[in-house]
Amino acid sequence: MVTLKDVAKEAGVTATTASRALRGMDMVTPKTTHRVLAAAEKLGYRMNISAQSLRTGKSGTVTFLTAGIDGAYFSSLAMRFAAELNRQGMHMLIESSKYLLDDQGNERDMSYLFSDGIIGINAKHASKALSSHPSVLLEDYTLDSPYDQVNAPSQAGTRAAIRHLYEKGCRRIGLVGHDIPPESNPGASQQVRMLAARHECQQLGLEFDDEHSLISVPWSRDGGVEAGHRWADDRLGFDGLFCPSDGLALGVLRGLADRGVAVPQDVAVIGFDGIEDGEYSVPTLSTIAVDFTSMAQAAVALLTHRINHPDEERYPQTVTVGYRLIERESTRR
Amino acid sequence: MVTLKDVAKEAGVTATTASRALRGMDMVTPKTTHRVLAAAEKLGYRMNISAQSLRTGKSGTVTFLTAGIDGAYFSSLAMRFAAELNRQGMHMLIESSKYLLDDQGNERDMSYLFSDGIIGINAKHASKALSSHPSVLLEDYTLDSPYDQVNAPSQAGTRAAIRHLYEKGCRRIGLVGHDIPPESNPGASQQVRMLAARHECQQLGLEFDDEHSLISVPWSRDGGVEAGHRWADDRLGFDGLFCPSDGLALGVLRGLADRGVAVPQDVAVIGFDGIEDGEYSVPTLSTIAVDFTSMAQAAVALLTHRINHPDEERYPQTVTVGYRLIERESTRR
């Protein structure tokens, strides 16, 4: 293994100077810098990040921490963060918080000290990890959270979705999902969206009934399928369905197709998130497209600030990104 | 920051003993171990991985290196690897090789020395990184590769897909994709699949014409849409379409839907990969479901072996995982 010392010797300087040159510090003579760079190239030198990290206390790495790691939503989100971090010259470690718990359900997270910060989503129970690092939470919605938050526009987006259904002539709007978040709690954003939907329906003067306006199913594609089946089998009579996630909505489309229901003629369907799949479904899916790129940028910006100014006692901040209503076939009529 | 020394002092032992206890080495008295663990817990000790890594030369981290980081296929693959690595007590760093190149297209990958190994897919141009680490390549298909490979059953799976179409009565089978891999080369597996498809068609005695049996479009969902359109607009007359990826196939379904074509009545469609989306499309998608779980397990096993036995000169090995043909609506007739 070729170390800094080897490079230094090759360039006829000390390790100190070589280090400075490699990092482009301008106190070093251009000539010296050049010599060092050439030596590094010649020897195929690659810096030992562990050593650097040990010395500086920074690793240039951020952990993306999530409970469930599966599904189009989480993975596409994770990929955007990886891209944004790479763009900033940082690296992303991806971690499922479920592997952080031992058999007794205790948090075993010694391995965390390595990364400079954490971007967490649905990772509340990894509190040790979060509290011992600069952390940003995604889709959290906790008021008075000790962490910076970056959220989707769940309220505004949901209300826009409901109004869209209304404008399309829907007068009996159903909500797909459920009130009580399941144990695994992919639920914070879900709850906010359900509440906002209910609120907006009432504002629009629509008949709305806590009991009968909800198709209560699990928050998943299969849950959506089930909801679609129920719409038909139980003759629920909604002319518009709001799904608080695109996964749910795509499931609904599939469930309705199973029963030969025509969308949007028999019932209009709108989702939330704006994942790519909705562009290709049959029918294509109207949705509230969340600006994930901005979410990634905002979260990384907040996090790097905290990392670089560890002593600054800035109050936790919440960023809510924008959205765009995309009308596609599932509500076009 | 609380270090090993602090823990040791609290437990009334030396750092060495504390270290051994924390790592569960059995030379340490149970009583001592217990004391150390208690001290660590009490002080909220978290190990500094950088220091450990510097000392041992291992970081417990593997880099998942991919050119394009987007799309259901790559992200779901990445997630499986993360899960498998976590299961093994390791961590996954995710890296897009495109951020590895500087403006001049030179590889700048100093940051790599940190991880113990690389799992690469479509990452051939990151050769410096690959060659300087234990590496496993996914979907590579290069003969005489210097790296261990883990591949999908592209040949066998493709032939099964073609035979399936044949058994369903298809006699004019079209292939979607293209022969010449595009510059970005997500193409190795594509080429293998196209070739195998051609071969199997000929074996079955089907009329097959290099020029007219191929719908040449980009390897993407949009490419699939285009292929669907062409099938209808150019009256290509295929009664069965083989798509070498599910993304392509889902695009085809959408493109055919745009033209009001009935699948599978007018034309049967089969994909390749087995991503979840195909369970929910309309119609649902028949596919060759690759055993991604085994891919992840095999790759991680090969890699950890190389990592733990750096001096063993084992010849590069290729693992081809299994598949299952899943018949769904798009070919059910």
Add this chain to the structure above:
DNA sequence: GTGAAAGCGCTAACAA
């Protein structure tokens, strides 16, 4: 502008 020395937190050898 460059160098010498110290030390980040940990673990492997060796000694007791």
Add this chain to the structure above:
DNA sequence: TTGTTAGCGCTTTCAC
């Protein structure tokens, strides 16, 4: 079984 010593490769004082 436990402790002592040394050093992994790097960057940061502090001298010059």
